[in-house]
Amino acid sequence: MSPLRRIRRRAEGASGAWPDHVLPLLRRVYAARGVSDFAAARPRLADLHAPDTLTGIAEAARMLADAIAAGRRIVVVGDFDCDGATACAVAVRGLLMLGARKVLHAVPNRIVHGYGLSPGLVDELAALGPELLVTVDHGIACHAGIAAAKARGWQVLVTDHHLPGPTLPAADVIVDPNLPGDVFPSKTLAGVGVIFYVLLALRGVLRARGAVDGAGPDLRMLLDLVAVGTVADLVALDANNRALVAAGLQRLRAGQGCAGLQALARVAGRDVSRLTAADIGYAIGPRLNAAGRLEDMSIGIECLLTDDPARALELAQLLDRINAERRGVQQTMVDEAEAAFAGRALDAMATADDPAVCLFDPEWHPGVVGLVASKLKERLHRPVVAFAPAEPGSRQLRGSARSIPGFHIRDALAAVDAAHPGLIGRFGGHAMAAGLSLDVDALADFEHAFRAHAARTLDAALLHAVIDSDGELAPHEFDHVHAEALRDGGPWGQAFPEPLFDGSFELLDARCVGQRHLRLRLRVPDRREPVDAIHFGGWDARPQASRVHLAYRLAPDDYRGNGAVQLVVEHLEPA
Secondary structure (H helix, E strand, O other): OOOOOEEEOOOOOOOOOOOOOOOOHHHHHHHHHHOOOOOHHHHHHHOOOHHHHOHHHHHHHHHHHHHHHHHOEEEOOOOHHHHHHHHHHHHHHHHHHHOOOOOEEEOOOOOOOOOOOOOOOOOHHHHHHHOEEEEOOOOOOOOHHHHHHOOOEEEEEEOOOOOOOOOOOOOOOOEEEOOOOOOOOOOOOOOHHHHHHHHHHHHHHHHHHOOOOOOOOOHHHHHHHHHHHHHHOOOOOOHHHHHHHHHHHHHHHHOOOOOHHHHHHHHHOOHHHOOHHHHHHHHHHHHHHHHHHOOOHHHHHHHHHOOOOOHHHHHHHHHHHHHHHHHHHHHHHHHHHHHHOOHHHHHHHHOOOOOOOEEOOOOOOOHHHHHHHHHHHHOOOOOOEEHHHHOOOOOOEEEEEEEOOOOOOOHHHHHHHHHHOOEEEEEEOOOOEEEEEHHHHHHHHHHHHHHHHHHHHHHHHHHOEEEOOOOOOHHHHOOOHHHHHHHHOOOOOOOEOOOOOOEEEEEEEEEEEOOOEEEEEOOOOOOOOOOEEEEOOOOOOOOOOOOEEEEEEEEEEEOOOOOOOOEEEEEEOOO
16 A cells, blocks of 8 residues: 655765765765765764854843743743653753753643643643743744733743744744744754754853853753754754754763663663664654653653653653554554545555545544554655544544645645635644644535645645665675664754665565564675565565565664674565
8 A cells, every 4th residue: 555656866966075984885875965075964063053043042041041040930831742842851951950940841731732832721830830931842823822821920932943823922032943034044943952052042141141150061961852852853954953963862872861761762672872863763752752642741751851760761661651552543543544545545546636635533542643644644645634533522623734745734734724714723833744723514624625725736746756766785885884884874864864775686585574574585686695674564465576676775684783784675666
C-alpha cells in the first residue's frame, strides 16, 4: 500500500577544499546538499546567529531580568509534544541557573484543555499565583487565553516558532522568528531553540547588570534538551539548527545529558555513546510524545527535570509503557482507516488525481490522529487531515493535518478559513503539519472546501512520490569505515537528509524476520563478500525477483559488530 515511487539522483554539487580526513564519499554527499567546505558541513556553536536580531528578545530578556531581581513568581507553560516538553524543561532549568527563585511549570492536558494557553487553563493556573507567564512552543495563536491572563493582572511573555495569524495576541512581549518584519536569519528554530535564545539574551542582560558572577552559568548544559526538541519537531536543520543539535548530541554521547534523556535512551535500547539524530527521532522523541498523546505530558517534563537517576529511569520506563500502548492504538486506527478506504482502493488512490484526504472516526483518540495522518500521508503521498472527537462523545473535533513537499498545509487551512469564515474553530502549524478544531456538523463542508482548495492549488506532479538518491556506492565503500563516516557526518534530518543510495543487486536470499520485516542477502557487483540488508515492514509473502533495485542507507551493523555493515532498505523494486 504505497504510491508509485521514482528514484531521482541528486545533482552533483560544487566541492571546495576539505581536510584529508573527510572521505570522498562524504564530500560528495555534502556537495549534493549545497555544502562545499568543512565549516559549512559541521557548523559550531561559535557560528550561531546572534540573539539580538530576534524581534522582542531584548524586551523579553529585560522583563525576565526584572522578574528575577524582584523575586516574582514565574510560571512556564509548556505544550504537550516533545518540542514543548523540552522547551519547558530548558526554560525551568535555565531560569533557575540564572538566579530565578520562584519558577513553576504547567502544561495543558490535551483532552481537558486542548491546545495551548486556553482560558480554562488560565483559570487553573490561578492557584499557582503567577506574576509572569512564559509560554514555550505556543502562544502566537492563543488570543483568548492570553487575554484571560492579562485580565488577571499577569505579565505574559510568548516564546513561539509557529506562524502568526493576521493579528497578534495581546501579550506584553512576543519572541517568534516568524513575526512580520523579523530579520533573524534562521526561521526554522524549534520552540526549544527560541527559549534557548531568550536565555542567552537574558544572561547578557544579567551580565550587564552585574547580577551574575563572571560570564554567568554555562548554558551549553541545556543543549541536550535543545537537540532532542529540535530533531523531534522535524524543523529544517539549517546550519544554525545543525550547530545546536550537533552540540547537544556531543553532550549526550559524552554521558553529560540530563538524567531523563539518558534513561530514555537506555529503555529504548540505544547506546548513548553512539546516539544520532535518527535515534532521537525514532526512539527518544516518540516516548516523550506518547505521554502527551495518551496521558499527561507532565510525566515527560518531570522525567526531563529530575536529576535523580533512579527516578528518571522509573519515569522513562513508564513513558516506554505508554509508548507501547500508543503504538497499539495507532496501529488499530491505521487499520481502521485502511478498512474505511477499502472500497475506495487506497492503492488506486495513490495514483489517481484525488488530491487530498480527510478521515474521521468517532472512536479514535485525539492524541493519535496526527500519527494516523502521517502514516496515511506516507502511503498515499497526499495531504491528509485526520479527525477525532476532542473527548469521548464530544461534538467538537480535533484534527491533525500532514502534508507533502510543495503544499503548505497551514496556509491551506488559512485559505479555507478566509473563504469560509466560522467553518474552522482554531488552527495553526507549519508547512508540513498543522492542527485545527471543528464542529462535527461542519466536517462535510470542511472536507469539500479543503479538497477543492487542494485541487485548485496542488500541482499534480507533486502527487507522485520521488526518492532522492545520492547515487551508487563503489564496491570498496560497502565497509564499516564509510558507514561510520556517514552516520557521524550529520546531524541529518529535515532539509539536510540522511544519505541515501541506490543500485541493483543479485538477490541471494530473502526471508521474513519479526513477522513483518524482510531480511535480504545481496551480491554487490565487483565485490567478493555478500552484503546483508533489512527492509523494515517490507515482508509481503510474495516471491522476490532474482535481481532487485534498492534505495538504501549504509549503516554499521551494531548487532553483529566486528566491522559488519548492513543496508537499510527504503524502497525495493525488481531490477
